[in-house]
Each structure stands twice: as C-alpha cells, then as structure tokens.
Amino acid sequence: MIIFHNNLEDSTKFKELRGSYFIFHQQRRYTPFPPISPQMTTALRKNRKKRGHVSAGHGRIGKHRKHPGGRGNAGGMHHHRILFDKYHPGYFGKVGMRYFHKLRNKFYCPTVNIDTLWSMVPQEVKDKATKDNAPVIDVTQFGYFKVLGKGLLPAGQPVVVKAKLVSKTAEKKIKEAGGAVLLTA
Secondary structure (H helix, E strand, C coil), X not given: CEEECCCCCCCCEEEECCCCCEEECCXXXXXXXXXXXXXXXHHHCHHHHCCCCCCCCCCCCCCCCCCCCCCCCCCCCCCCHHHHHHHCCCCCCCCCCCCCCCCHHHHCCCEEEHHHCHHHCCHHHHHXXXXXXXXXXXHHHHCCCEEECCCXXXXXXXXXXXXXXXXXXXXXXXXXXXXXXXXXX
C-alpha cells in the first residue's frame, strides 16, 4: 500500500509500507481519463503501408544497416584513402609556410599585355592619332596596375603608357614603337 502526503514539505516523497525503501517522486498527476494504450493500431503502422515496395523505405544499398564505413569523413587516411586521393587531392597535409595577417591589398597587381593596349584607346582618339600626336593610355583607369610585354603594338604608331609598374620587355617594345612610359604612384 502507498500513502501520499499532501503537505508541501513531503509532497515529493512517499513511503512504501511493505519495505523500508524510499522512492522519490516529483509530482502526483491526476487525470480524469483512463491511461491511453501506447499500442498503435496495426493497420495504421508504417510497416503495413510499405508492404509490397521492395526495400520498404530502407534503400537497396544500405539495407537498413547502420554506418558500415564509419560516419562522415571517417577513414580518409585509411579505408577511404582511394576516394580522398582521387576526388579530394591535397585534403590532408601541409605545404610551405603560413603567412599570418596577410594583407591582400599589398599583393593586388592586375596585369595587362602590350597586345591589348591599343584596344583600350577610344575610336575617335584612334582616328586622330598620328606619329606626332601619340594617344595617352592610362591603364589604371581600366583596372590594371602592371604592363607586361606579350605581343606587339601597331607598327609606326607611338603611344604614351601610364602605369604603376612596367616590365623591361614591355618598356623596350613601347620605346621601339616610338612611344614613352610614365610611371605613376
């Protein structure tokens, strides 16, 4: 037989009279309805609905098993090494030195070659250009910092090139065409 205490001090404890065991209980709950059975009707179960559909929702490959190869990225250096080497080369390991607090702005230097310089000149300026009247091309206005020496300038047409940096070959080719190089800050 179990005795429930209603006073506040002992409301969380009750004593079993047949033995000397104390059982601690959090709260007495009273429900006006009888307890509902935890058993679901068999006809409504997922199992019945999946009948006749080969793998019953558990897939042909995994077959309702857990994680035979390990969870997630497990075994990347062991039993999944071939996959990691093939599809994710360089995933493991380190190369070179770390550069702490790298300021990317310091290394930002978009380049342009000599062969594309003439295409930056507007058409009306090209029409007016002569040997005496060389057009000025400021590559920084087009988003470039450095001029490199690949290609050729149009023959017999000098140009004045303004840039932050110019390679030796680019400077040589511009001067051979009769032009000049101006370095800007």
